[in-house]
Amino acid sequence: MALLEVKDLCVGYRIFEGHLRVLNRARLEVDSGERVGLVGETGCGKTTTVKSILRVLPTPPAEVASGEILYRGADILRMSHRGIRDLRRREMTAIFQDPLQSLNPMFTVGTQLRDILKDSMGGRGRGRLSRREIEARCIAALHETGMPDPERIMHNYPSQLSGGMRQRVCIAEALSREAQLLLADEPTTNLDVTIQDQILRKLDELVDEKGTSVLIITHSMGVVRDLTQRMYIMYAGTMVETGRTKDLLAAPRHPYTQGLMESVPRLTGVGISDGIPGRIPNYLDPPSGCRFHPRCVHVMPVCKETAPEFFSVGEGHVVACYLYRS
Numbered sequence: 623m624a625l626l627e628v629k630d631l632c633v634g635y636r637i638f639e640g641h642l643r644v645l646n647r648a649r650l651e652v653d654s655g656e657r658v659g660l661v662g663e664t665g666c667g668k669t670t671t672v673k674s675i676l677r678v679l680p681t682p683p684a685e686v687a688s689g690e691i692l693y694r695g696a697d698i699l700r701m702s703h704r705g706i707r708d709l710r711r712r713e714m715t716a717i718f719q720d721p722l723q724s725l726n727p728m729f730t731v732g733t734q735l736r737d738i739l740k741d742s743m744g745g746r747g748r749g750r751l752s753r754r755e756i757e758a759r760c761i762a763a764l765h766e767t768g769m770p771d772p773e774r775i776m777h778n779y780p781s782q783l784s785g786g787m788r789q790r791v792c793i794a795e796a797l798s799r800e801a802q803l804l805l806a807d808e809p810t811t812n813l814d815v816t817i818q819d820q821i822l823r824k825l826d827e828l829v830d831e832k833g834t835s836v837l838i839i840t841h842s843m844g845v846v847r848d849l850t851q852r853m854y855i856m857y858a859g860t861m862v863e864t865g866r867t868k869d870l871l872a873a874p875r876h877p878y879t880q881g882l883m884e885s886v887p888r889l890t891g892v893g894i895s896d897g898i899p900g901r902i903p904n905y906l907d908p909p910s911g912c913r914f915h916p917r918c919v920h921v922m923p924v925c926k927e928t929a930p931e932f933f934s935v936g937e938g939h940v941v942a943c944y945l946y947r948s
């Protein structure tokens with residue numbers, strides 16, 4: 623059984639102008655100890671997917687129309703509030719694009735880290751570890767992320783830190799949880815390139831040590847290449863291709879993935895869409911059939927009628943495209 627399995631997830635947002643149909647039968651799996659990448663251009667629904675998994679989507683405006691999100695076989699969408707809270711506390715952890723989203727501006731870094739450590743031990747942290755030990759673990763967690771002067775940082779509020787330092791605090795928090803699954807949503811986007819590299823390498827080392835499963839969302843093919851074993855390509859709310867990272871990077875099959883790969887040299891610091899003419903569709907009225915059809919040079923009549931299922935093109939490598947229908 624997969625650790626995490628997202629099945630045919632449909633999620634929309636109800637806005638003044640109408641209903642944005644964003645996730646369209648999104649599917650995804652992460653096995654125990656596996657590192658999986660999720661790549662796609664801006665607005666394709668990556669954060670919506672992660673927030674659905676954590677059940678932190680703002681509802682309204684978001685609405686989960688259908689689908690299942692199974693964690694060790696139990697559907698997150700149907701769990702009690704207590705069940706999902708326990709899951710977030712003990713099993714899953716997340717690092718978001720914007721560190722201010724996860725840090726509380728009212729408390730010092732030390733207070734937040736100490737609470738997380740105690741919480742992940744089921745509130746018994748104080749009984750099992752002395753105050754001194756908790757303090758030492760928090761400082762060590764900050765130190766592991768390469769944070770300069772962690773003892774001092776423990777007394778700072780998030781507003782007193784730079785973007786890079788806040789992101790390191792988030793990583794320290796996420797890794798202090800001893801979780802089974804780390805959801806990292808563009809964990810280094812707001813940082814400058816040298817720090818990005820440093821932080822990603824650190825993250826890589828730390829999850830390796832702990833055997834954590836990872837779902838990492840990124841715009842960067844370099845990051846997926848270095849950090850993941852398998853990857854998904856997402857387009858307009860749908861997964862269009864998945865396979866082992868090395869196979870997929872060596873021989874991308876979906877026309878959208880092929881377009882992405884051609885734009886790789888230009889990916890650093892710019893949007894993925896630069897290499898493919900056209901734009902992601904309007905979710906108020908998404909294209910029928912294959913959502914990529916208005917941008918696809920291989921479009922056939924069937925593509926406009928029915929969305930393609932996955933077709934196999936190699937071991938564990940599947941593509942949602944009629945070009946591969948046998």
Ligand SMILES: Nc1ncnc2c1ncn2[C@@H]1O[C@H](COP(=O)(O)OP(=O)(O)OP(=O)(O)O)[C@@H](O)[C@H]1O
Nearest residue numbers: 635642644663664665666667668669670671683905
């Ligand atoms: N709070 C919201 N209210 C209304 N629409 C939203 C909201 N959040 C997301 N959307 C819609 O969902 C689409 C997908 O957003 P999402 O944040 O999941 O994309 P993403 O792939 O994470 O993009 P990025 O790479 O820019 O982070 C957006 O284009 C937008 O139309």
Ligand code: SF4
Nearest residue numbers: 912915918925943944
């Ligand atoms: S299904 Fe059709 S439109 Fe979609 S990517 Fe394949 S060929 Fe292009």
Ligand SMILES: [Mg+2]
Nearest residue numbers: 668669670719
């Ligand atoms: Mg996002």
